Amino acid sequence: MTAADGDIHEAIMTATLDAVCTHGYADLTMQDIADEFDKSKSLLHYHYDTKADLFVAFLDYLIDNFEDRLDELTETDSPLDARFKRYIDWFAVDPDEPERYSLHLALLEMRTQAPHTKRFQERFARSDELATTAFAELIEEGQASGEFATDIDPIDLGRLCFVTMDGARARQLTIGKPGYAKAVGATLFEAVIKPRLRNEE
Amino acid sequence: MTAADGDIHEAIMTATLDAVCTHGYADLTMQDIADEFDKSKSLLHYHYDTKADLFVAFLDYLIDNFEDRLDELTETDSPLDARFKRYIDWFAVDPDEPERYSLHLALLEMRTQAPHTKRFQERFARSDELATTAFAELIEEGQASGEFATDIDPIDLGRLCFVTMDGARARQLTIGKPGYAKAVGATLFEAVIKPRLRNEE
Numbered sequence: 001m002t003a004a005d006g007d008i009h010e011a012i013m014t015a016t017l018d019a020v021c022t023h024g025y026a027d028l029t030m031q032d033i034a035d036e037f038d039k040s041k042s043l044l045h046y047h048y049d050t051k052a053d054l055f056v057a058f059l060d061y062l063i064d065n066f067e068d069r070l071d072e073l074t075e076t077d078s079p080l081d082a083r084f085k086r087y088i089d090w091f092a093v094d095p096d097e098p099e100r101y102s103l104h105l106a107l108l109e110m111r112t113q114a115p116h117t118k119r120f121q122e123r124f125a126r127s128d129e130l131a132t133t134a135f136a137e138l139i140e141e142g143q144a145s146g147e148f149a150t151d152i153d154p155i156d157l158g159r160l161c162f163v164t165m166d167g168a169r170a171r172q173l174t175i176g177k178p179g180y181a182k183a184v185g186a187t188l189f190e191a192v193i194k195p196r197l198r199n200e201e
Numbered sequence: 202m203t204a205a206d207g208d209i210h211e212a213i214m215t216a217t218l219d220a221v222c223t224h225g226y227a228d229l230t231m232q233d234i235a236d237e238f239d240k241s242k243s244l245l246h247y248h249y250d251t252k253a254d255l256f257v258a259f260l261d262y263l264i265d266n267f268e269d270r271l272d273e274l275t276e277t278d279s280p281l282d283a284r285f286k287r288y289i290d291w292f293a294v295d296p297d298e299p300e301r302y303s304l305h306l307a308l309l310e311m312r313t314q315a316p317h318t319k320r321f322q323e324r325f326a327r328s329d330e331l332a333t334t335a336f337a338e339l340i341e342e343g344q345a346s347g348e349f350a351t352d353i354d355p356i357d358l359g360r361l362c363f364v365t366m367d368g369a370r371a372r373q374l375t376i377g378k379p380g381y382a383k384a385v386g387a388t389l390f391e392a393v394i395k396p397r398l399r400n401e402e
Contacts, residue, residue, distance in 0.1 A: 105313070108313050111371075114375040115375060128372060156387075156388040156391075160388045160389060163372060164361060166368050171367065173316065174313065174316060174325060175325055175326045175329060176316060184360060187353070190357075191352075191353045191357070191358055191361060192392060
């Protein structure tokens with residue numbers, strides 16, 4: 001990919017993000033994306049034949065961004081309890097972040113298409129695995145240093161933490177109760193993580 | 202409601218269940234439901250003006266069934282640990298139950314419409330509350346009898362348990378990994394419930 005190709009790719013992804021935040025996923029057309037794109041619709045079609053092709057690339061783009069951010073979220077010099085809290089809090093989405101709120105609602109719509117769209121399903125599975133592994137790595141690190149209880153397998157507990165926060169975010173988005181995911185995150189920390197942190201005693 | 206009205210209501214709800222399991226929610230038409238209904242399409246329209254009206258009634262019907270089943274799931278004479286396990290397991294959906302699998306996938310589609318459809322949102326919020334309360338009541342009962350640790354508020358922990366299992370089911374349905382929700386359920390019991398059960402020690 002040349003630098004110019006990279007710029008076009010970035011511009012298409014940004015236009016897709018803007019369009020999906022405005023229109024959601026289900027009713028979105030290639031024209032809606034072209035409307036957000038300062039270049040021509042034909043250039044969009046030159047790169048992507050169908051809406052599904054474009055959204056496979058868009059999911060890859062979001063996963064790349066998520067991977068970059070995971071390093072910030074979990075790999076710092078701060079204490080283990082603070083790193084758990086920061087990663088848990090990251091899942092909370094509040095209506096005062098309207099763009100992120102709309103994006104996650106659109107991702108939920110896309111996810112319901114995953115059983116019929118294998119390329120979407122692969123991306124959601126990959127994103128789940130990344131999110132689960134980030135929790136599991138915090139737990140493993142704590143178990144290795146003696147800071148976290150060893151009563152439970154890190155992958156199992158990592159998956160539980162991820163599923164809990166992902167489920168909490170999905171319910172908040174659909175039920176519309178502000179603070180729901182944040183409250184579940186606080187309980188996850190108090191009831192599951194904190195009792196296993198050895199330096200908390 | 203007369204007995205005959207009750208029969209017609211039940212017949213419409215059964216036809217809706219069959220149609221939604223076959224077609225999903227998004228692409229479903231009133232005609233698809235009429236096709237599953239042994240009475241006339243005009244009778245369907247006599248009772249429900251729009252697809253949304255019909256699905257509000259369908260969600261109420263599912264919630265009524267869920268309330269009836271909750272008694273079986275949680276209120277029995279079996280020990281507290283067995284009742285937690287039975288209720289947790291109930292959330293698992295496997296591909297060998299194709300009708301239940303399709304229904305829950307359709308409910309997930311409907312749930313993504315909840316932010317734009319207040320009547321749907323009210324029903325999903327009510328169903329969440331019922332499911333959370335059932336966990337909270339098991340916890341409260343155990344705390345009152347001394348069988349369950351009192352370190353955590355029963356409503357908070359009940360919500361965490363519900364959100365975890367609901368999130369696990371949603372991911373299994375969309376990612377398509379058999380046994381995913383069952384595995385999360387086993388971790389929820391081992392890592393969150395069992396350490397708090399006093400008669401397990």
